[in-house]
Amino acid sequence: DQQVKQNSPSLSVQEGRISILNCDYTNSMFDYFLWYKKYPAEGPTFLISISSIKDKNEDGRFTVFLNKSAKHLSLHIVPSQPGDSAVYFCAASASGDMRFGAGTRLTVKP
Amino acid sequence: DTGVSQDPRHKITKRGQNVTFRCDPISEHNRLYWYRQTLGQGPEFLTYFQNEAQLEKSRLLSDRFSAERPKGSFSTLEIQRTEQGDSAMYLCASSRTGEREKLFFGSGTQLSVL
Numbered sequence: 432d433q434q435v436k437q438n439s440p441s442l443s444v445q446e447g448r449i450s451i452l453n454c455d456y457t458n459s460m461f462d463y464f465l466w467y468k469k470y471p472a473e474g475p476t477f478l479i480s481i482s483s484i485k486d487k488n489e490d491g492r493f494t495v496f497l498n499k500s501a502k503h504l505s506l507h508i509v510p511s512q513p514g515d516s517a518v519y520f521c522a523a524s525a526s527g528d529m530r531f532g533a534g535t536r537l538t539v540k541p
Numbered sequence: 542d543t544g545v546s547q548d549p550r551h552k553i554t555k556r557g558q559n560v561t562f563r564c565d566p567i568s569e570h571n572r573l574y575w576y577r578q579t580l581g582q583g584p585e586f587l588t589y590f591q592n593e594a595q596l597e598k599s600r601l602l603s604d605r606f607s608a609e610r611p612k613g614s615f616s617t618l619e620i621q622r623t624e625q626g627d628s629a630m631y632l633c634a635s636s637r638t639g640e641r642e643k644l645f646f647g648s649g650t651q652l653s654v655l
Contacts, residue, residue, distance in 0.1 A: 435583070463642045474545070474632055474646030475584065520583050524642045528597055529574075531583030 434458045435523050437532035445540055450508040452535050454521030457502065461523035461530075464497060466506045469518045469534070478519075479506070511539045543567075545647035547633050553653045554623055561619045562650045566635030573616050574644060575608055576632040577601065584632055590616060591638070623654045 436455045444450045452466075462483040467475035481488040481495045481504070488495050494507045508515055516539050521532040546565040554560050566573045571592050576584035587606070588598045592613035602608075605623075610616040620627055630651050634644035 437583075440581075465642055467644075467646075472648065474634070474648050475644075476646065477643050480642060522583075528586040528589065528599065529642065529644065530586065531576075533581060533583050 433533075434461075435521055435530045435532040437521055437535050439535050440533070441536045441538070443538045443540060444511050446513055447510045450506075450511045450515065450537055450539065452506040452508075452519050452521075452537065454504050454506075454532055455502060456504075456523050456530075458523070458525060458530075459502070460525040462526070463524040464495070464504050465522045465524070465529075466493075466495060467520045467522060467531075469520065475520055508537075511537075513539045513541050515539050545633055545635055545645050547631075547647035547650050549650055550648065551651045551653075553655065555655050556625060557622055559619065559621045560623055560652065561617055562631055562633075562652075564616045564618070564633030564647060566615070566633070567645055568614075570635035570637050570645070571613065572636045572638060573610055574634040574636070575616070575618050576634065576646075578630040578632055578649070579628075587618075620652075623652075625654045628652055628654045 434457050465480040466478045468478045469475040479493045497504045518534045518536050520534045548563045574589040575587040578584045590610040605621045608618045630649040632649045634646045
């Protein structure tokens with residue numbers, strides 16, 4: 432059962448522009464949402480998170496938006512840099528285990 | 542803080558053999574998780590420990606899989622009678638109580654079952 436879905440397997444943007452990665456979830460019990468970033472041959476690394484009581488969280492170039500009514504969250508990266516090229520996983524938690532989306536491969540072109 | 546360490550990085554085995562993987566979490570983290578990741582998919586939850594207690598197991602964890610964390614420090618994941626469908630990246634992660642959602646992942650063990 433795919434409770435967390437990332438429908439875009441890949442995204443390509445130009446350096447300096449905005450990258451928007453999207454994620455949808457089905458379980459209304461999820462109360463915490465996260466984005467992880469993964470480089471080849473490494474495990475995922477935590478990037479940014481948001482609690483279900485908030486609708487926005489910002490950390491430098493990264494902002495996560497949560498729309499609970501639509502069960503949708505997005506990650507904005509502004510401005511995008513070539514070093515941001517990686518696979519981005521959306522994750523959601525409802526106490527205990529965490530469910531991950533299938534990932535979106537972001538490529539930032541110089 | 543040396544990060545989460547997993548051993549081995551790669552394991553190739555024949556179908557029917559048993560394999561064991563080891564995970565050393567970040568020392569002050571009391572929660573430890575095992576995930577499995579196949580190509581094109583996100584990590585799938587297998588099980589997690591709070592100290593030495595195994596608190597939750599996914600239905601993905603068949604009776605051929607067993608995980609232990611005997612002293613609440615390192616953990617092992619054993620797969621008995623491996624099948625080709627077990628081929629995957631096995632990821633270990635750890636976290637602090639109170640920051641349970643912020644997982645720190647190891648680099649994983651890539652298992653290939655021939």
